[in-house]
Each structure stands twice: as C-alpha cells, then as structure tokens.
Amino acid sequence: MKRYSFVQLLRNAIGLGDGWQQAWRSPEPKPSYDVVIVGGGGHGLATAYYLAKNHGVRNVAVLEKGWIGGGNTGRNTTVVRSNYLWDESAAIYEHSLKLWEGLTQELNFNVMFSQRNLVMLAHTEHEMIEASRRVHANRLNGIDAEIWSREQTLAFIPILNKSMNIRYPVMGGSAQPRAGIARHDAVAWGFARGADALGVDIIQNCEVIGVRREGSRIVGLDTTRGAIDAKKVAFVAAGHSSVLASLAGFRLPIESHPLQAMVSEPIKPVLDTVVMSGAVHAYVSQSDKGELVMGAGIDAFNSYAQRGSLPILEDLASAMVELFPIVSRLKILRSWGGIVDVCPDASPIIGRTPVDGLFINCGWGTGGFKATPGSGWVLADTIANDRPHALAAPFSMERFASGRLIDEHGAAAVAH
Amino acid sequence: MLLIPCPYCGERTESEFRYGGEAHFRRPENHLEATDEAWADYLFMRKNPKGWHRERWMHIAGCKRWFYVVRHTVTHRISSVYKVGDPLPDLPS
Numbered sequence: 001m002k003r004y005s006f007v008q009l010l011r012n013a014i015g016l017g018d019g020w021q022q023a024w025r026s027p028e029p030k031p032s033y034d035v036v037i038v039g040g041g042g043h044g045l046a047t048a049y050y051l052a053k054n055h056g057v058r059n060v061a062v063l064e065k066g067w068i069g070g071g072n073t074g075r076n077t078t079v080v081r082s083n084y085l086w087d088e089s090a091a092i093y094e095h096s097l098k099l100w101e102g103l104t105q106e107l108n109f110n111v112m113f114s115q116r117n118l119v120m121l122a123h124t125e126h127e128m129i130e131a132s133r134r135v136h137a138n139r140l141n142g143i144d145a146e147i148w149s150r151e152q153t154l155a156f157i158p159i160l161n162k163s164m165n166i167r168y169p170v171m172g173g174s175a176q177p178r179a180g181i182a183r184h185d186a187v188a189w190g191f192a193r194g195a196d197a198l199g200v201d202i203i204q205n206c207e208v209i210g211v212r213r214e215g216s217r218i219v220g221l222d223t224t225r226g227a228i229d230a231k232k233v234a235f236v237a238a239g240h241s242s243v244l245a246s247l248a249g250f251r252l253p254i255e256s257h258p259l260q261a262m263v264s265e266p267i268k269p270v271l272d273t274v275v276m277s278g279a280v281h282a283y284v285s286q287s288d289k290g291e292l293v294m295g296a297g298i299d300a301f302n303s304y305a306q307r308g309s310l311p312i313l314e315d316l317a318s319a320m321v322e323l324f325p326i327v328s329r330l331k332i333l334r335s336w337g338g339i340v341d342v343c344p345d346a347s348p349i350i351g352r353t354p355v356d357g358l359f360i361n362c363g364w365g366t367g368g369f370k371a372t373p374g375s376g377w378v379l380a381d382t383i384a385n386d387r388p389h390a391l392a393a394p395f396s397m398e399r400f401a402s403g404r405l406i407d408e409h410g411a412a413a414v415a416h
Numbered sequence: 417m418l419l420i421p422c423p424y425c426g427e428r429t430e431s432e433f434r435y436g437g438e439a440h441f442r443r444p445e446n447h448l449e450a451t452d453e454a455w456a457d458y459l460f461m462r463k464n465p466k467g468w469h470r471e472r473w474m475h476i477a478g479c480k481r482w483f484y485v486v487r488h489t490v491t492h493r494i495s496s497v498y499k500v501g502d503p504l505p506d507l508p509s
C-alpha cells in the first residue's frame with residue numbers, strides 16, 4: 001500500500017507522481033478462511049483490521065451483500081461521544097473515543113474527526129438534575145463532561161431560541177468537549193484499505209444465505225458467490241442480525257426499525273458544535289458543506305425497508321424550528337433511513353453465541369457509529385482469544401437471562 | 417406512511433395508532449417454576465423477520481382497541497387485520 005501524504009498529493013497534482021493506487025483489491029472468495037466476518041460496515045471492517053493488525057490473524061474475509069459502508073455506516077449522522085451513564089458503557093465508548101483521536105494517523109486516511117464539543121440541552125428542572133447525575137458519573141469514569149448553565153449554553157450556541165415563553169425553554173445542559181463528528185464513508189474506506197493492505201479479502205456483492213454446521217460448531221457459510229469454509233465466523237450485520245441469527249438457528253433480543261435523518265440546503269456557518277435535545281427529539285450539527293444534518297428518533301414499527309414515515313420528519317422539523325427559529329425557512333435537501341438493530345436496554349451485544357465458533361456484534365441500534373473502532377478492537381480480541389475481551393464481557397447475550405441489563409435509554413434514546 | 421385498516425373504524429393514517437410489536441407470544445405458564453431462560457425468551461427474544469410479521473396495534477386516537485395486523489417488513493404492505501380472539505389468518509405465500 002502506498003501511503004497518502006502531502007508530498008504524494010503534490011507530486012500527482014503536478015504530474016510527477018505515478019498516479020493513485022486502487023485503495024483495496026476486489027478478490028474472488030477463497031474456498032476457506034480462518035475467520036470470516038459477515039457485514040462490511042465500519043464495525044466488520046474494523047474487526048478485520050484489528051484481527052490482522054493486533055493479532056496477526058490475516059487469513060480473513062469480510063463478506064458484504066452490497067457495497068462496503070452502504071448500511072448504517074454510510075447513513076448515520078456521525079455523532080461521536082462517550083458520555084454514557086453506566087460504567088460498562090463509559091468504558092467501551094471511551095476506549096473507542098481514544099481510538100478516534102488517533103484514527104486518521106493510524107489508518108493514513110483522513111476520517112475528518114472533528115472534536116467540536118457536544119451539548120445535550122436540558123429543558124426542565126428534572127432534566128438538569130439528570131444531566132448533573134450523568135456528568136458526575138462521567139467524571140468518575142475519567143470522561144470530560146461539564147454541566148452548563150443557561151447563560152453558558154446560550155452564549156456558546158447563539159442561534160438557540162432564548163425565549164422562556166416556549167414549551168421547552170433552554171435551562172442549561174451538559175457538554176462533552178472531546179465529542180464531535182467524523183466523515184462516515186472515510187471510516188469504512190480507511191479500515192477497508194488498512195485491512196486489505198494487511199491481507200484481508202474484502203468481498204462485496206456477496207450475501208450470506210446459509211450457515212453450515214457440524215454438530216454444535218460452525219464450519220462454513222453458503223453465499224451468493226458459493227460456499228466458503230471458515231474456522232470462525234462473526235456476524236456484524238446491524239439491522240440484519242436477526243436474519244443471520246435465524247439462519248444459524250437462534251433468536252436475538254433485537255428488533256429492526258427505520259431510523260431517519262435529513263439535511264437542509266447548505267447555508268453559511270451558523271453552528272460549530274453538536275446540539276442534542278431529548279425533550280424535543282432532535283439533534284443537529286452543521287457539515288463542512290454547510291448543510292444542517294438533523295436526526296430524529298426511530299419509527300415505532302419493525303422494518304427492513306430503509307425508509308420510514310413522514311410524521312417522524314415532521315416532528316423533527318417542528319422541534320428544529322422551536323429550538324432554532326432561524327431555520328424555519330430552510331429547504332430540506334434530502335432525507336433517508338437506515339435499519340437499526342434495537343436492543344431492549346439500548347446497549348450492544350458482543351461476544352459468543354449458542355453456536356461454537358460463531359461470534360456476534362450487534363444491537364448498537366441508533367448509536368454505534370461512535371463505537372466503530374472500539375467495537376472492532378474488542379471483537380477482534382474476543383475472536384482471536386476465544387473469550388470475551390474485558391470491555392466486551394458485560395455485553396454478552398447472557399445478560400438477558402441473568403438480568404444484568406445495561407440500561408442506557410436515558411443516554412441513548414434520542415441521543416445518537 | 418402506513419394506512420391501517422382498523423377492524424372497528426376502517427382505514428386511518430398511521431399517526432392515529434400506537435404500535436405494540438410482535439404478536440402471539442405467551443407469558444410462561446407456571447411463572448414460579450419458569451427458568452431464567454424462559455423469562456428471557458418471553459421478555460426479550462423476538463422473531464424480527466424480514467418478511468410477513470404478525471403484530472399488535474392500538475387505535476389510540478380512535479376506538480382505543482388493540483387488534484392484530486399482518487404486515488410485510490420490507491414492502492410495508494398489510495395483508496390482513498383481525499380482532500383479538502379471531503382465528504389466525506394465513507400468511508400470504
């Protein structure tokens with residue numbers, strides 16, 4: 001792999017370079033692999049990258065039914081933060097945030113990680129109390145978190161509605177200065193390029209349609225490009241996790257829902273941070289192109305359709321207009337949906353499954369983009385060593401029988 | 417956007433309804449004896465099929481009654497609705 005650098009950019013621009021290399025190969029699938037990852041989203045690609053990089057496991061394939069990053073990785077609103085309430089979540093999301101901070105250098109691919117602060121608004125006395133509870137919990141876990149007064153919040157975000165005469169006036173909020181946004185496509189492409197350079201086969205247009213077992217052990221997969229043997233397999237398929245689990249003969253505590261987002265026409269810079277409001281159900285940041293990137297909550301019904309219903313977007317628009325009156329005349333450029341894998345406790349499932357040799361990573365629901373590097377890191381370690389990584393252990397599927405749920409609805413419901 | 421035919425009131429827009437998730441799973445019979453796994457199964461495990469889905473809806477802004485819908489989770493097409501206690505209609509092939 002040729003490294004990207006300013007010198008290479010310059011040489012190619014003035015015609016002295018030897019051109020640009022393909023970023024990753026498109027190999028034919030081999031008959032067998034040590035590890036096969038099903039799902040070429042950010043999490044699957046990161047898992048393959050860290051398997052090769054940290055554990056020297058290089059006979060690895062990533063199978064993707066469409067194109068890499070075409071699932072939720074390329075559909076999300078790219079909020080990255082780690083200010084979750086419970087210790088288990090704080091540990092894994094903060095591990096991920098630390099990886100984000102070095103990811104562009106690590107991958108030699110600009111993922112445009114922009115740490116621009118993130119403010120979660122509080123609109124009631126009760127929300128202020130909840131915010132300070134979470135900030136204290138975060139600080140005990142070594143996460144940068146601050147509680148902000150109304151004055152601080154309004155000064156930092158000048159376009160916020162200052163009126164006290166609205167249903168949800170801004171009372172203050174909590175902030176995480178190290179949070180921010182990143183370029184989602186670049187994350188998939190950067191991990192793909194890095195993994196490919198270490199020998200991983202990235203195989204697109206290859207859908208897994210069957211699971212081959214011998215006794216209680218997985219031995220391979222049937223795909224639309226033929227049968228592939230595998231010593232170990234990991235399902236990293238987000239919204240399609242239940243479909244894959246049913247091929248392997250077990251059920252998951254997951255339901256698939258549409259999650260929608262939309263962007264406005266581009267305008268001059270008005271917002272240099274990320275703002276979230278659980279009470280009015282909206283969150284927003286401004287892209288480098290000037291579009292306001294806005295997201296809402298899930299559509300209530302089960303769906304695999306990658307589209308949702310209009311009332312969700314209407315509610316989002318009305319919430320935006322209440323929070324930021326200046327956006328009322330903006331046009332919406334486009335809206336879209338992804339299929340998110342929602343777990344009852346709004347926390348992921350990472351680890352072993354009832355089938356030997358088969359691992360799973362799913363349930364990130366509305367908020368897994370931020371976890372991409374951390375999730376890949378812990379899953380790779382779990383697969384390589386056949387036991388859960390310490391950060392992954394609390395997120396095993398057994399928690400649904402033992403009752404040790406990690407309830408992050410407060411931190412994750414609308415906040416992504 | 418779904419147009420849902422309430423069996424009591426007729427077709428109404430989705431926003432008049434509240435979704436109740438997968439239908440027809442039962443609470444463990446002998447709850448004192450039921451294992452943790454049986455409870456987990458009842459409380460959390462779901463079929464979540466990519467295809468036809470039997471589900472519960474409530475007409476919250478209308479008759480306020482629960483009923484069942486057979487809906488496809490990719491096309492969102494509704495093939496039938498039925499009342500609590502009605503025999504289960506077949507899933508379309």
Ligand SMILES: Cc1cc2nc3c(=O)[nH]c(=O)nc-3n(C[C@H](O)[C@H](O)[C@H](O)COP(=O)(O)OP(=O)(O)OC[C@H]3O[C@@H](n4cnc5c(N)ncnc54)[C@H](O)[C@@H]3O)c2cc1C
Nearest residue numbers: 039041042043065071072073076077079208338368369370
């Ligand atoms: C609108 C929206 C906004 C969001 N906003 C945020 C946010 O701001 N911050 C945040 O942290 N998270 C956010 N999320 C959630 C986040 O996008 C996901 O949690 C995360 O991207 C999941 O990554 P993944 O790699 O697991 O899944 P995906 O990127 O969905 O990858 C799974 C892949 O598996 C493939 N696949 C499925 N079945 C098969 C099969 N049988 N064979 C082969 N391949 C298969 C799919 O094609 C897909 O490419 C948002 C999601 C949406 C939809």
Ligand SMILES: [Zn+2]
Nearest residue numbers: 422425475479
């Ligand atoms: Zn009715």
